[in-house]
Amino acid sequence: MRAVKLLPFFILIVLLQACLETRQIEESAIINTRGVDLIDEGEKRMIETTIIPYIFDPHAPDMTSLLIGRGHTIKEARIEAEKQSPYPLVPGKISIEFYGKEAAESGILPFLNTLVRDATVSDIMQLAVTNQTAKELLEVEQESVKLNRTEYLEDLMKKEVKKGTLPRNTLEFFTRLVQQVGIDPILPVIDVVNGKPTLTSAAVFREDRYVGSISIKESFMANLLRQRMGGAPLDVGVPLENYLDEIAYQGEATEMEDTIFLSLMLNTGKGKIKIVDASSLTFKADITMKLELLETSIPMNIKSEDTSRRFERDIEKYFVREYEKLFAKLQEVNSDVLGLGRRYIASRKGSKTTDKEWMEKYQDASMEFDIDVTIINFGAID
CATH class of the missing domain: 3.30.300.210 (Nutrient germinant receptor protein C, domain 3)
Structure with a gap:
C-alpha cells in the first residue's frame, strides 16, 4: 500500500529530471582561473575580467586560452568574454580568483557576491592579490608556464599554506573572517618577477579592502598567533x-x-x-x-x-x-x-x-x- 502511495512521487521526479538542461562537458569551457580589475572606459568605471578556461574538446586548437570581457558586473563581463569562446563559459569550477591592486583596494566583496550565490562554486577556491593588474599577471602566466597553468598557480600558494607561512586563502575562510568583528584577512600576493609569476608578499586587509603588504616571514608570524604550527x-x-x-x-x-x-x-x-x-x-x-x-x-x-x-x-x-x-x-x-x-x-x-x-x-x-x-x-x- 505504501509503495502505491509513493509511486506518483517517483514518477514526478523522473519527469522533472527530463526537464533539466543537459550540457556535454566536451561542449563547455570550464573557467579555471579568473582575474578581476577595475578600469576607466571613458567616464565610466568598469569591471574587466580575464578568464583562463579549460576546453575538453580534443579537436579544439587550444585546450586553454585567455578571454577578456568588460561590464558593470562580473556576470556581464563574463558574458562579454564568452563572445570570444566557441563554447559556453561555466563558472562553477573556478580554482583561483586574482584581484588587481586597484580592484583589491576598492574592496572585493562585491566581486565575491556572484561566487557566494552560486551553489556550484567550491568554498575551497583560492583568492589572491597582485600589485599589478590581474590581466598583466595572467597574460605573463600564459606565456611563461606552458602546461598545467592553473595547477602551477594553485601549488605556488598551497605549499606555503601547508607550511604555515600563509594562512588559508579560500573563499569560505576569507568571507568568514570579513564577517567577524575584530580580525582581518590575509591573502597571498603574486607578482611578475623576472618574467614569471612569483609569490612576493602577503596582502593585509581592513575588512574586504587591501590596505598594505607584509613579508612572507611576517605572514608566518601573524599566522603563528592564529594556529599551532610545525614544519616551517x-x-x-x-x-x-x-x-x-x-x-x-x-x-x-x-x-x-x-x-x-x-x-x-x-x-x-x-x-x-x-x-x-x-x-x-x-x-x-x-x-x-x-x-x-x-x-x-x-x-x-x-x-x-x-x-x-x-x-x-x-x-x-x-x-x-x-x-x-x-x-x-x-x-x-x-x-x-x-x-x-x-x-x-x-x-x-x-x-x-x-x-x-x-x-x-x-x-x-x-x-x-x-x-x-x-x-x-x-x-x-x-
Whole structure:
C-alpha cells in the first residue's frame, strides 16, 4: 500500500529530471582561473575580467586560452568574454580568483557576491592579490608556464599554506573572517618577477579592502598567533660578537659581517593573545617555538648547550623586535590581522562592539610580546 502511495512521487521526479538542461562537458569551457580589475572606459568605471578556461574538446586548437570581457558586473563581463569562446563559459569550477591592486583596494566583496550565490562554486577556491593588474599577471602566466597553468598557480600558494607561512586563502575562510568583528584577512600576493609569476608578499586587509603588504616571514608570524604550527623553515640573524669563540672559520666573510644568519626549522610553535587591561587596551602575546638548527652562515663549532642557550635568547630578542615592527606596521594601515579585537570583544560579554567602534580603539592599543624559544636539535655544526 505504501509503495502505491509513493509511486506518483517517483514518477514526478523522473519527469522533472527530463526537464533539466543537459550540457556535454566536451561542449563547455570550464573557467579555471579568473582575474578581476577595475578600469576607466571613458567616464565610466568598469569591471574587466580575464578568464583562463579549460576546453575538453580534443579537436579544439587550444585546450586553454585567455578571454577578456568588460561590464558593470562580473556576470556581464563574463558574458562579454564568452563572445570570444566557441563554447559556453561555466563558472562553477573556478580554482583561483586574482584581484588587481586597484580592484583589491576598492574592496572585493562585491566581486565575491556572484561566487557566494552560486551553489556550484567550491568554498575551497583560492583568492589572491597582485600589485599589478590581474590581466598583466595572467597574460605573463600564459606565456611563461606552458602546461598545467592553473595547477602551477594553485601549488605556488598551497605549499606555503601547508607550511604555515600563509594562512588559508579560500573563499569560505576569507568571507568568514570579513564577517567577524575584530580580525582581518590575509591573502597571498603574486607578482611578475623576472618574467614569471612569483609569490612576493602577503596582502593585509581592513575588512574586504587591501590596505598594505607584509613579508612572507611576517605572514608566518601573524599566522603563528592564529594556529599551532610545525614544519616551517625560518631564517634569523643573531649578533656575531656573541659567538666569537665558536667561529670555526676566519676570512673575509667573518670580517665583513656583524651578524650570523641561522637557518632553522620550526618543529612546533603556538601563540596566544591575552588582554592584560581592557580599559587601557593593553595586550600580551605569549609565543613558544621549538626549533631545529640546520645551518649557520659562518661555520661554527657548536659543542655545548651553553651556546645553544645563547642562540635561544638571541632568537627570542630577534622575534620580539620583529613582532613589534609588525604590530606598528599593522596599526599604521589600520589592519587587525592579529585578531586583538576578537580578544577584546570576548572579554566584554554582553557588549555589542561594532567593527567601526573597535577600529577607533585599535589605534590606542599596545602590545607586549613574550617569546620562548627552545632549540631541540643543534648537533655539532662545523
